[in-house]
Amino acid sequence: MGSFLNVVIYRVPRGRSLLYPPSRCPICLTRLKPRDNIPILGWLFLRGQCRYCHAPISWRYPAIELLTALLYVLIVAVSGWQGQTxxxxxxxxxxxxxxxxxxxxxxxxxxxxxxxxxxxxxxxxxxxxxxxxxxxxxxxxxxxxxxxxxxxxxxxxxxxxxxxxxxxxxxxxxxxxxxxxxxxxxxxxxxxxxxxxxxxxxxxxxxxxxxxxxxxxxxxxxxxxxxxxxxxxxxxxxxxxxxxxxxx
Structure with missing residues (x-):
């Protein structure tokens, strides 16, 4: 979910589709492989750089993924597993x-x-x-x-x-x-x-x-x-x- 939110946050204000094109480097426009898109870990494995052109990848992407995960864990901890969760x-x-x-x-x-x-x-x-x-x-x-x-x-x-x-x-x-x-x-x-x-x-x-x-x-x-x-x-x-x- 955090990875999807990164797409929403970047594309919606620019009036772009959430579905097309698939995830790609904004600098060299190379389509990213599934291994590059693993939430949090993908950024760490790549050391914060694009695999193809070595342009820096903002730390904000894994930060939003981590924040989303922590928020979801907090909700479960407070409300338990139920429909409201x-x-x-x-x-x-x-x-x-x-x-x-x-x-x-x-x-x-x-x-x-x-x-x-x-x-x-x-x-x-x-x-x-x-x-x-x-x-x-x-x-x-x-x-x-x-x-x-x-x-x-x-x-x-x-x-x-x-x-x-x-x-x-x-x-x-x-x-x-x-x-x-x-x-x-x-x-x-x-x-x-x-x-x-x-x-x-x-x-x-x-x-x-x-x-x-x-x-x-x-x-x-x-x-x-x-x-x-x-x-x-x-x-x-x-x-x-x-x-x-x-x-x-």
Missing amino acids: LVLWLLSAWLLALALIDLDTMTLPHPLTKWGLITGLLARGLTTGLGGITEGIIAAVIGIWLFDLIRWGGAIAFNQEVMGGGDGKLAAMIGAWLGWQGLLVTFFLACALGGLMGGFGIALGWIQRRQPIPFGPFLAVAAIFSGLFGRQLIHLYLETFLPGVFVP
């Missing part, structure tokens, strides 16, 4: 691709968010039935409206764009997968994480005030965390601030 695997892969594309290009491609939303509704339908699909649709609407309100309000208050249009579509996709409760947990976690990282970045001089930074990666990390621990966080919050409130 497969859902979280697929969601986390989708989010990882979108997060890294946003870091690279400051965009969240519409085809990925659109099909991610549709796939999320189908996944909810398979795991929770028609009621789950209905909740997913409501959560998707809440997500895009919430972020559009922030976008419009920020533009009025600061006289500049404070959020890209793709963030609302990503929020709608997350709502389709996690429902409205998971969406709200994701929203608050992403805002907290983004504010914290932005504050550190400004304090350390890494970024300038009002410098655009991609919000998609914060949403992606928060959504994965919400998918794994969202219900526990909701119960903890209610027990702390609203004791006696029952959450099914």
